[in-house]
Amino acid sequence: MEGKKWRLGVPRALFYYYYGSWWKAFFEDLGLEVLVSPPTSKEILDMGVSLAVVEACLPVKVYYGHAAWLSERVDALFVPRLVSVERKSFICPKLMGLPDMLRTALKPCPKIIDSTINLSRNPQKGLETAVRSVARTLGFSGSKVLKAKEKAEKCYKAWLAKQREDKLTAGTTENPINIGIVGHGYLLYDRYLGMDIPHKVQKLGSRVYLPENLTDDEVEEACRVLPKRLYWTLGQKTMGAVLNFMERDDIDGIIHLTAFGCGPDSMVGELAERYARRCGKPFLLLNLDEHTGEAGLNTRLEAFVDMLTRRCSA
Ligand code: SF4
Missing domain, CATH: 3.40.50.11900 (Rossmann fold)
Structure with a gap:
């Protein structure tokens, strides 16, 4: 499937504020068109509140709003199933269920790239597995993926250093x-x-x-x-x-x-x-x-x- 010019939607919410720069650089290096939803607004918040289950926390409701804003503008949404981003620590379980909850809520719902990200046992190996899985779903493999991963890591480090300062x-x-x-x-x-x-x-x-x-x-x-x-x-x-x-x-x-x-x-x-x-x-x-x-x-x-x-x- 390599060669398809995907228009990929990335919701500007939840872990976008930690790893958005990593994934954006990765997808762009693969040659994809990345559309990040606009900054949160009343319209996005209201959309999220109307779609999400009432028990959801406020940030998850906003995530729904961003995904809904993107849903009619992209070929696929990037909503990974986040389990863990470091050794022996975990992300709140609400994020593991996000892809399934969105599939139920969004009508129409575009393809959702929902590869699992679990770095709790071996962060390096876990990240490599996740990256290969995402790339495979989009039709990429081999050295191109490794090169995009290296580029993403470089961009992420620069972003992190800037944030510290x-x-x-x-x-x-x-x-x-x-x-x-x-x-x-x-x-x-x-x-x-x-x-x-x-x-x-x-x-x-x-x-x-x-x-x-x-x-x-x-x-x-x-x-x-x-x-x-x-x-x-x-x-x-x-x-x-x-x-x-x-x-x-x-x-x-x-x-x-x-x-x-x-x-x-x-x-x-x-x-x-x-x-x-x-x-x-x-x-x-x-x-x-x-x-x-x-x-x-x-x-x-x-x-x-x-x-x-x-x-x-x-
Ligand atoms: S930790 Fe979980 S429940 Fe709390 S704000 Fe984040 S996603 Fe919501």
Whole structure:
């Protein structure tokens, strides 16, 4: 089937915010036309809410919206069955069922590329198996696939390095306070879904630190105080960032964004708050859903930043 000029749809949601650059570079090197859905908007959110099962968490509902937006514009949708992206850790089970849930919800539903990605036993071998499976479905094999994988890895490394450096520095005050903001990447970096909280906090005159500014080693090191490793990759990343920010004298307070309907968040949010309370670092937990009002949220952010500013200048 090699040679078919696929128009492949990639939903700009969930793990797109972690691995989108990897897969986009891979598909483009294979010569495919890649269409990434536009940034989340009210239209996309409403579409997702109307299609998804009511029990779904907010980010999954948004994913439905992105897939629906793409469904009539592409030959196939890339919706991998994500099980694990690192050794002995797992992704939330809702992501494993995404391809099946979309097949039921989308009418008409284009072909779905749903290869399994499971790196829990042997990350290198697991990735190679997943890449070959995706490529085979699209009609590619051999050295062309390996070359595309190398290109994807290079692009991903460059993207990752840029993200580590990308601290949101304050521009409005001479001595800004420093705030760590933690949460799933698909809340922090989706400016509509996450209500652009990192930039809002920055505009209030704070310098913002995000989990992606930390290296994997820093996250692992910070998590050593926990009695056991967290089962979920994103839970571990969030707790690592909370614990790192808590220990640092240069971080004045922490904001934790959680998603309505998220099982892992209900546990990680509670754990993060307990540790923060223990060390006396100001901590604000914000749970977002499709009805969260912007005015109320702005007031809470302003009050938090104001409280930290007074505390630091006392
Ligand atoms: S971790 Fe939470 S927010 Fe993410 S997909 Fe699972 S339930 Fe939804």
